[in-house]
Amino acid sequence: MSYGRLLIVNGVVLLAAFAGVRGFAQPPVVRVVVEEDVYSFTPPDNGSGPMWSFGCTTIVRLGDRVVVSEMETGDGVPRLCNTKWKLAERSEEGWEVFAEADGYRQREPCVLATLSDTEIFLNVNDSIMPPGTEYGPCEPHLLAFDINNVAEPRKLMPEWAGETYFTDHSYRGYAADRANRELLMLNINAKTSTEHWALLTAEGETLANGGIDFPIRACYPQVALKDRAGYVLAIGDIVEPNEEWRQYKFEQTQQKWDYVFRILYFTSTPDLTKQDFGEPIEIANVDKTGGHISNQDLWISPDGEAYIMYTEREVASALIRDKFVPDGSLVSSLHLAIVKDGEVVQRKVLVEGTEAVQPGHARFQVTPGGKVYVLLHINGAEHPNQLMQIYPLLDEPPTVPVPFKTPFGSFLLATVRAGNEPSNIIDVFGHQASGTTLSYAQVVIE
Numbered sequence: 085m086s087y088g089r090l091l092i093v094n095g096v097v098l099l100a101a102f103a104g105v106r107g108f109a110q111p112p113v114v115r116v117v118v119e120e121d122v123y124s125f126t127p128p129d130n131g132s133g134p135m136w137s138f139g140c141t142t143i144v145r146l147g148d149r150v151v152v153s154e155m156e157t158g159d160g161v162p163r164l165c166n167t168k169w170k171l172a173e174r175s176e177e178g179w180e181v182f183a184e185a186d187g188y189r190q191r192e193p194c195v196l197a198t199l200s201d202t203e204i205f206l207n208v209n210d211s212i213m214p215p216g217t218e219y220g221p222c223e224p225h226l227l228a229f230d231i232n233n234v235a236e237p238r239k240l241m242p243e244w245a246g247e248t249y250f251t252d253h254s255y256r257g258y259a260a261d262r263a264n265r266e267l268l269m270l271n272i273n274a275k276t277s278t279e280h281w282a283l284l285t286a287e288g289e290t291l292a293n294g295g296i297d298f299p300i301r302a303c304y305p306q307v308a309l310k311d312r313a314g315y316v317l318a319i320g321d322i323v324e325p326n327e328e329w330r331q332y333k334f335e336q337t338q339q340k341w342d343y344v345f346r347i348l349y350f351t352s353t354p355d356l357t358k359q360d361f362g363e364p365i366e367i368a369n370v371d372k373t374g375g376h377i378s379n380q381d382l383w384i385s386p387d388g389e390a391y392i393m394y395t396e397r398e399v400a401s402a403l404i405r406d407k408f409v410p411d412g413s414l415v416s417s418l419h420l421a422i423v424k425d426g427e428v429v430q431r432k433v434l435v436e437g438t439e440a441v442q443p444g445h446a447r448f449q450v451t452p453g454g455k456v457y458v459l460l461h462i463n464g465a466e467h468p469n470q471l472m473q474i475y476p477l478l479d480e481p482p483t484v485p486v487p488f489k490t491p492f493g494s495f496l497l498a499t500v501r502a503g504n505e506p507s508n509i510i511d512v513f514g515h516q517a518s519g520t521t522l523s524y525a526q527v528v529i530e
Contacts, residue, residue: 111482112457114471118526119489122172122179122513123154125520130163130252132192134522135494135514139306139317139379140195140207140258143513143524145498145505146231147201150174152513152524154181158188162216164252169194169208171229174524183234188215191252197260197267198503199286204229205267205503206237209254222250224271226284240288242269245295249275257281257305257316260503266291268309268356270316277301279316283309283356294360302349302364306382308390308501314356315390317367317382320347329374329404336403346371348379348394350423367392367421367428373409376400380418380446382501383456385475390423393434393446393458393474418443418460420474434472434481440464445514447497448474450506451529459486459510459527461493468493471529486527490516 125134134142134155142153154170168185189210197205206227213220226240250271257270257279265286270279279296302318309315324330324342333342349364368377380393396419399405399412418435421428435443441464449457449471456475460483461468467485469492474481495514498504510527 111484112471112473113530114484114486115528115530116487116525117528118524120524122152122522122524124518125155125522126157127520128155128157128163128167128191130166130191132167134193135496136192137195137256137304138494138496139304140256141496141499141502142193142195143496143498143511144196144198144204144502145507145509145511146198146204149201149231150498150511150524151196151204151231152179152522153194153196153206154522155190155193156184161188164191164218165189165211165213165215165220165222167191169206171204171206171234173231183229183237192254192256195256195258196502197258199260199262199265199267202231203286204231205240205260207256207258207269209250209252209256209271211252219251219253219274222252222254224250224254224256224269226267226269226288228286228288238288240284242282242284243290243293244280244282245293246280248280249273255279255303255305257307257318259307259309259501261309261311262503262505264311266309266312268307268314270296270305270307272303279305279318281314281356281361283312283314292357294356296351296361296364298349298364300347304379306379306501308382308384310384312355312357313353313388314361315350315352315382315384316361317348317350317379317392319345319377319379320349321345325371326374329408332407333403344374344400345377346375348377348392350390350392352390352423352426362426365423365426365428367423368394368396368419370396370398373398373412374400374404376416381448381458381499383448383450383475388424389429391448391456391474392421392423393448394419394421395443395446415439416442418446430477432477434458434474435460435462445492445494447495448499449497449510449529450500451508452506457529459495459497459512461491461495463493488516488525490523492516492523492525
């Protein structure tokens with residue numbers, strides 16, 4: 085056993101142990117072979133955007149073909165559901181739209197999954213109310229496309245457990261098990277905050293359903309599905325619970341929006357067809373210090389361990405620090421927690437931030453040889469995008485710069501959680517220089 089660094093959680097010093105492979109490994113060689121813009125969009129001004137459902141993905145790889153889900157804002161269409169989905173494929177002539185909705189009925193981006201080199205499963209959340217309705221009922225379902233015959237998608241309607249109330253704020257989760265041709269959908273109940281789930285076959289049959297009740301409302305889930313075992317990682321998303329802090333922040337900023345993200349939860353079940361998700365456990369908690377946590381990604385190892393990656397900051401803002409937590413830190417670091425049988429068995433700080441250099445988005449890339457890497461964005465670093473080996477876990481994970489012409493600050497990958505096969509090609513889709521342009525890059529690991 086080797087040992088990591090000291091972690092401070094709610095003022096308690098913990099020794100963050102990790103069972104890593106001793107020594108070092110040769111860093112991978114990476115080549116950027118494609119780097120291009122895909123589309124630009126008009127901000128919908130509805131609280132969402134193309135990266136809003138960051139726990140899921142909007143890019144899939146179908147053999148040699150790459151497909152993305154675009155988000156288009158309707159000109160003059162009143163919010164909240166004022167966008168529509170468009171599917172585009174990369175070709176030698178550029179990105180070509182091959183399917184799109186016939187109306188503007190979405191608030192959020194529509195996320196993707198795949199189960200083979202010809203199948204696309206688009207997760208939509210259609211408003212069933214007149215345009216301009218806010219927080220109105222929606223109908224979540226899947227549209228199944230054959231990439232070789234996209235004219236007639238199949239509509240797959242999940243069966244949900246109990247009473248549901250789904251609105252334009254879906255906080256959806258989505259995962260695919262390619263080997264078993266099954267899909268797992270999550271959608272939040274706007275009245276109760278229960279995350280309803282449904283397990284579906286590729287043909288649309290609902291095999292099982294249920295609900296997850298977190299201790300507080302938890303959103304933006306990363307979801308994994310493997311041999312009918314389900315895994316969910318979600319971040320607490322509630323209005324500032326500390327009345328004194330909430331009043332002070334409003335006095336200083338006059339901002340009514342004051343949601344905080346301070347407690348990270350994880351839950352799982354060994355078989356969705358036999359039992360519902362277990363009692364959620366806390367992965368990290370910075371509530372007492374007014375901190376901030378962002379859930380970054382989730383990967384399930386061959387032996388069923390859940391690799392959980394997140395960024396954590398002790399205090400979310402200088403406003404709270406200066407008034408209430410004078411010794412608190414505003415520096416973010418990237419953390420890894422490994423869960424086995426419902427318990428955190430290992431912890432490791434992957435990137436320790438400083439005032440000048442702090443980690444941001446981080447996503448897992450699984451390769452055919454069994455190694456797993458993390459594509460990172462490190463704000464302030466000489467090379468903002470880097471690749472780090474994460475599995476097998478090493479004492480000192482090697483990193484290598486990814487030489488994009490323009491760094492990616494926020495991005496999604498063609499993840500295995502969405503049914504994409506392990507690959508030495510990293511398909512990157514996200515924001516580079518412009519906040520209103522979505523770009524694509526292809527990175528080869530050698």
